[in-house]
Structures are given as structure tokens and as C-alpha cells.
Amino acid sequence: MATTSTSLESRVSIDRRIRDISFTTFLSISIVASLAFIFYIIYRLYNNAGYLLSWDLVRFFPSYDIDTAGFQSSIMGSIWVVGFATLFAVPVGVMTALYLEEFAGKRNRFTALIELNIQNLAGVPAVVFGLIGLAFIARGPLSWGFTVGSAAIVLGMLILPVIIIITREAIRAVPPSYKEGALALGATQWQAVNKLVIPSAIPGTATGSILAVSRAMGESAPLLLLGALSFVTFNPTGLDSGFTILPLAIFKYASDSREEYQVLASAGSLILLAILFAMNLFAILLRDYTLRKRNI
Amino acid sequence: MSTTAQSGTAVMSLAPSTHLRRRNLIQSVIIKLMASATLISVLVTVGIVLSLLPTTFRLLGEITTQVFGTVWAPLFTPSQYGMAPLFTGTFIIVLIAMVIAIPIGLAAAIFLSDYATFNLRRIVKPILEILAGIPTVVLGLFGLYVVNPELVEKYWPIGDPLAYTAVGAGLMTGILIIPIIASVADDALSSVPRAMREAAYALGATRREVATKVVLNAGLSGVVAALILAFARAFGETTIALMVAGSYPKLSANPGDPMQTMASFIGFAGIGDAEVGSSAYNTIFLVGTVLFTVTLILNILGNRFISRFREAYE
Numbered sequence: 001m002a003t004t005s006t007s008l009e010s011r012v013s014i015d016r017r018i019r020d021i022s023f024t025t026f027l028s029i030s031i032v033a034s035l036a037f038i039f040y041i042i043y044r045l046y047n048n049a050g051y052l053l054s055w056d057l058v059r060f061f062p063s064y065d066i067d068t069a070g071f072q073s074s075i076m077g078s079i080w081v082v083g084f085a086t087l088f089a090v091p092v093g094v095m096t097a098l099y100l101e102e103f104a105g106k107r108n109r110f111t112a113l114i115e116l117n118i119q120n121l122a123g124v125p126a127v128v129f130g131l132i133g134l135a136f137i138a139r140g141p142l143s144w145g146f147t148v149g150s151a152a153i154v155l156g157m158l159i160l161p162v163i164i165i166i167t168r169e170a171i172r173a174v175p176p177s178y179k180e181g182a183l184a185l186g187a188t189q190w191q192a193v194n195k196l197v198i199p200s201a202i203p204g205t206a207t208g209s210i211l212a213v214s215r216a217m218g219e220s221a222p223l224l225l226l227g228a229l230s231f232v233t234f235n236p237t238g239l240d241s242g243f244t245i246l247p248l249a250i251f252k253y254a255s256d257s258r259e260e261y262q263v264l265a266s267a268g269s270l271i272l273l274a275i276l277f278a279m280n281l282f283a284i285l286l287r288d289y290t291l292r293k294r295n296i
Numbered sequence: 297m298s299t300t301a302q303s304g305t306a307v308m309s310l311a312p313s314t315h316l317r318r319r320n321l322i323q324s325v326i327i328k329l330m331a332s333a334t335l336i337s338v339l340v341t342v343g344i345v346l347s348l349l350p351t352t353f354r355l356l357g358e359i360t361t362q363v364f365g366t367v368w369a370p371l372f373t374p375s376q377y378g379m380a381p382l383f384t385g386t387f388i389i390v391l392i393a394m395v396i397a398i399p400i401g402l403a404a405a406i407f408l409s410d411y412a413t414f415n416l417r418r419i420v421k422p423i424l425e426i427l428a429g430i431p432t433v434v435l436g437l438f439g440l441y442v443v444n445p446e447l448v449e450k451y452w453p454i455g456d457p458l459a460y461t462a463v464g465a466g467l468m469t470g471i472l473i474i475p476i477i478a479s480v481a482d483d484a485l486s487s488v489p490r491a492m493r494e495a496a497y498a499l500g501a502t503r504r505e506v507a508t509k510v511v512l513n514a515g516l517s518g519v520v521a522a523l524i525l526a527f528a529r530a531f532g533e534t535t536i537a538l539m540v541a542g543s544y545p546k547l548s549a550n551p552g553d554p555m556q557t558m559a560s561f562i563g564f565a566g567i568g569d570a571e572v573g574s575s576a577y578n579t580i581f582l583v584g585t586v587l588f589t590v591t592l593i594l595n596i597l598g599n600r601f602i603s604r605f606r607e608a609y610e
Binding site for chain 1 (some may be wrong): 326329330344400406431432437441539559583584
């Protein structure tokens with residue numbers, strides 16, 4: 001055996017072998033560089049602002065004095081805005097996905113149009129959602145102003161197509177035999193969907209929704225247009241309340257060239273990354289847990 | 297119905313009881329509720345178009361051919377509406393991003409589809425997901441604090457780069473779209489039938505030859521889709537361009553200069569609470585219309601390539 005394999009290998013010319021090796025090296029370097037970049041960015045942020053990290057940073061409100069400056073109002077603002085965006089986008093998204101997968105019937109022109117619409121909505125640049133928010137929600141017909149409510153609707157619209165697409169995939173992954181069994185026993189379509197399809201699709205939907213929500217948490221562009229880039233020293237108290245969000249609090253400090261504000265921006269980035277990594281980790285653990293539970 | 301007429305007892309059992317009627321009623325209410333939820337996504341699209349077009353046309357009626365000028369200063373008096381600097385700024389930053397992201401993104405996709413073992417794939421995939429999850433404001437910060445002063449200012453050969461540079465923004469946008477190229481292209485390459493690979497191996501091809509000459513060709517439409525979607529994403533990126541390339545719409549071919557993109561102009565002009573109907577307020581909708589139209593065309597094109605690919609192999 002050993003002799004055959006060597007004789008086979010020797011037929012590959014040196015020129016080809018060099019190209020093979022350099023190609024493999026190039027692929028490995030690309031992967032390692034991507035990984036290294038993640039660590040490097042965290043290292044640089046930590047190097048810059050690590051000494052600032054303490055609970056005070058989360059507890060204090062924004063200030064021009066670095067010793068008493070913190071991110072409480074922007075973290076609370078992010079939680080309020082993203083929380084309400086989730087309350088809007090997840091139910092609407094899940095209902096849309098259920099309708100398209102289970103109730104809309106065979107593919108026809110109407111569903112094809114809706115699908116095309118959702119696909120393209122997912123590709124609309126985030127900042128354009130800020131424009132619709134500005135024209136119709138903050139100003140114009142709704143005139144809700146630069147409030148938590150306006151921002152929540154805008155971010156909700158932004159993650160809606162993502163949640164629809166993810167939920168549809170989760171629904172499609174449920175074996176059709178589950179539902180067919182229930183239908184054969186005389187259940188209505190809705191009973192079969194409600195009792196069998198939805199419970200099986202929950203893990204996939206939950207994982208995907210958390211990822212979509214974490215995207216909303218890190219999003220900054222659309223809310224630039226909704227007045228979130230302001231110096232807010234209070235926590236939101238309701239939907240009509242003014243607000244800022246963590247990514248834009250970072251942006252605000254970063255746009256000031258003074259050294260101490262750069263440190264604050266780096267510290268804010270570390271907090272934001274920590275929140276997003278925690279959400280992603282939770283999503284991954286949830287996926288693993290439910291997969292394991294189903295296998296048993 | 298014809299069977300029920302044949303025997304009286306069957307009529308009794310098939311007549312809907314109150315219980316059965318109730319569950320049918322529940323179903324019809326729920327279906328209507330879901331159908332109306334479906335309409336919300338349509339409403340969002342309609343809303344976007346309605347928010348953009350009227351203002352855009354009103355402004356275009358005022359400024360007409362001024363959009364072809366070379367100075368973009370809509371927020372100053374006298375206002376100038378030449379969009380050329382925004383186009384060049386956007387184009388240069390997107391081009392740099394693609395130059396960075398195409399080799400690395402495709403390398404990652406080929407690595408995942410043809411080189412990685414099952415376990416290695418389980419490690420590399422989440423890494424790319426984490427990279428995709430880094431918020432743009434953090435990438436922008438890194439570009440502003442690290443890439444511009446430590447890389448561009450020191451080593452850029454042309455001119456004298458300062459705090460804001462297009463090349464820095466291009467680099468960071470490139471990193472942003474690497475995971476998009478990697479994941480869409482990996483989906484495509486991984487679904488190329490195994491038999492194609494095996495046939496090539498049987499003919500004596502090496503792994504590299506199989507990956508680059510067979511798999512990459514077979515999955516080409518999926519790879520093209522990945523590039524188009526990544527291009528669209530880079531095109532619409534706001535925060536990175538705003539933080540790293542600054543907000544000065546300079547008409548220049550030197551990537552070491554500060555520049556403004558279409559998206560970053562919207563973000564920049566939107567920061568100041570523009571008065572409804574003012575020219576600043578109207579121009580962001582004009583630029584938004586261009587941004588929306590271009591990304592829409594790119595997305596339709598990209599998704600068409602994806603569905604063509606799916607038809608071929610799935």
C-alpha cells in the first residue's frame with residue numbers, strides 16, 4: 001500500500017505540488033487572520049480602556065468628566081428600544097412566516113410577490129429605515145418625535161424581514177409527517193400547526209430571533225436620523241421618552257478628538273461587545289440544549 | 297355531500313357540532329390575523345418608497361441638472377447639489393472593501409466547503425459568525441483610532457493622509473463583508489454535488505484543482521450572488537464611512553483623502569435635526585432614493601443568482 005501511494009504522489013509534478021501547498025497556506029492564513037483580527041480588536045480596546053472597566057461605568061450617567069462618566073442611560077435606552085422593537089417584530093415576523101409556510105396555499109403570484117418583497121427588504125441599507133422613520137414616524141403623519149417608540153418601530157422594521165426568513169427556515173425543518181399525522185386524525189390545519197409545528201419550530205426561531213435582536217442592539221445608522229445622538233442624562237421612562245443608545249453613545253464620544261473621550265468610546269465598545277457576545281452565546285447554548293433534548 | 301345523502305345517520309355525524317364550528321371559527325380568525333401580519337412587511341416597503349419619492353421629485357424639480365455638478369454642499373448657502381463627490385467616495389470605499397473581502401471571503405468559503413474536516417468546520421463557522429456580529433460602530437472606532445493613525449498615516453504612499461481617510465473606511469468595510477461573502481459562497485460551494493468532486497479526484501486532480509477548477513465553477517452563480525450581496529452591503533454602510541472617512545465630500549481619486557459616501561451623507565445630515573422641508577431635509581431623501589434603488593437592483597440580481605443556483609443543485 002505504502003508503495004502505491006508514494007508512486008501516485010510522485011506523479012503529481014513538483015510545480016503542482018508547490019501550487020497546492022501555497023494555496024493551502026493562503027486559505028489557512030485567511031482563516032487565521034480573521035480569527036486574529038477579532039482578538040486584536042478586543043486587545044486594542046482593552047489596552048486602551050481596560051483600566052476604566054468597573055461597575056461605575058455601567059452605573060454612571062454620561063458626563064464630560066471622565067471620572068464620573070458612564071453609560072447607564074445609553075444601556076437602558078438600548079434595552080428599551082430593542083425590547084420594544086422585539087415585541088413588535090417577533091410576533092409579526094412569526095405570524096408572517098407561519099402564514100406563508102402553512103396557510104397561504106400553493107405558491108401563487110401573491111405569495112411570490114410577498115417573498116420577493118421580504119427578500120429585498122432584508123437587503124435595504126439600515127440607514128434607509130431611518131429615512132422612513134424620519135418621514136412618517138418621528139415627523140409627518142405620526143409625528144411621534146424622537147422617542148423610544150419611534151426608534152423601536154424603526155428597529156423593528158429593520159429586523160422584521162430577518163425574523164421572517166429565519167422562522168420560515170425553522171418551520172420548513174419540521175418534518176411534514178408531524179402535521180400530516182394530526183390532519184389524518186381530524187385536526188384542523190391550525191390545530192396541527194399550533195400543537196405540532198410551532199413547538200418544534202420554537203428552538204430555531206428563538207435562536208434566530210436572538211441573533212436578529214443582537215443585530216438591532218449593535219445597529220447605529222438608522223437612529224442617527226432619529227435624534228439618538230444626543231447627550232442624554234436620564235433613563236427612558238416610557239415610549240414617549242427621549243433616549244440615546246449604546247452604539248451612538250460610543251459614536252458621540254468617538255467624534256470628540258480628546259484623548260479621554262477616546263478611552264470612554266473604547267470602554268463603551270467593550271461593554272457593547274460583552275452584551276452582544278453574551279446574547280450570541282445564549283443563542284448557541286439554547287440551540288445546543290434543545291437539539292440535545294430532542295435527540296434523547 | 298353525495299355520500300351524506302345516502303344514509304341518515306351519516307348526516308347526523310357529519311353535521312358540524314358547536315365544538316367543530318368553534319374550532320373552524322378560531323382557525324379562520326387566526327388565518328386572517330396572520331394574513332394581516334403578512335401585509336405589514338408589504339406596508340414597510342410601500343412606506344419606504346412613499347417616504348423617498350415625493351420629496352426626491354420635489355427637490356429634483358428645483359435643482360434639475362445641478363446633480364451632475366462636481367461640488368456637493370447642500371447644507372451651505374448657496375447650496376450646491378453636484379453628486380459626483382458622493383459617487384466617487386462611495387465607489388472608492390466599496391472598491392477597496394471588495395478588494396480586501398473577495399480573496400479572504402472566498403478563501404474562507406473554499407476552506408469550509410472543501411478543506412475543513414467536520415470538527416474544524418464547527419470551529420471556523422462560529423468564528424465567522426462572531427466576526428459578522430461585531431457592530432459597525434466598533435469597526436469604525438478601530439478604523440479611526442488604529443487603522444488611520446497607525447497604518448494609513450504612516451504608510452500610505454500618496455499625499456499626506458490625516459485623521460479621516462477613505463482607504464481606512466474601505467479596509468474596515470471590507471472586514472465587515474468578509475463573513476457575508478464567506479457564508480453565502482460556502483452555502484453554494486457546499487451544495488455542489490459530491491459526485492462532481494469525486495469524478496475530478498478520479499481523474500487525478502489535487503484538492504486545490506478540485507476546489508478551484510471544479511467546485512468553484514460549478515458553484516459560480518452562488519459565488520457571484522455572494523459578491524453582489526456583499527457589494528450591496530458595503531454600498532449602504534453608513535457608520536464606518538462616517539467615522540473613518542469623515543464627512544467632507546471631497547472629489548478626489550486618492551483613497552488617502554477624506555471622503556463622503558451616499559450613506560454617510562445621510563447619517564451626517566441626519567444628525568443635525570433638519571427642519572422638515574428645508575433643503576438639508578430634502579437632500580437626504582434624494583440621496584436615500586439613489587441608495588435604495590441601487591441596492592434594490594443589486595439585491596434582486598443577487599437573489600436571482602441564488603435561486604438559479606438552487607434550481608441547478610437542490
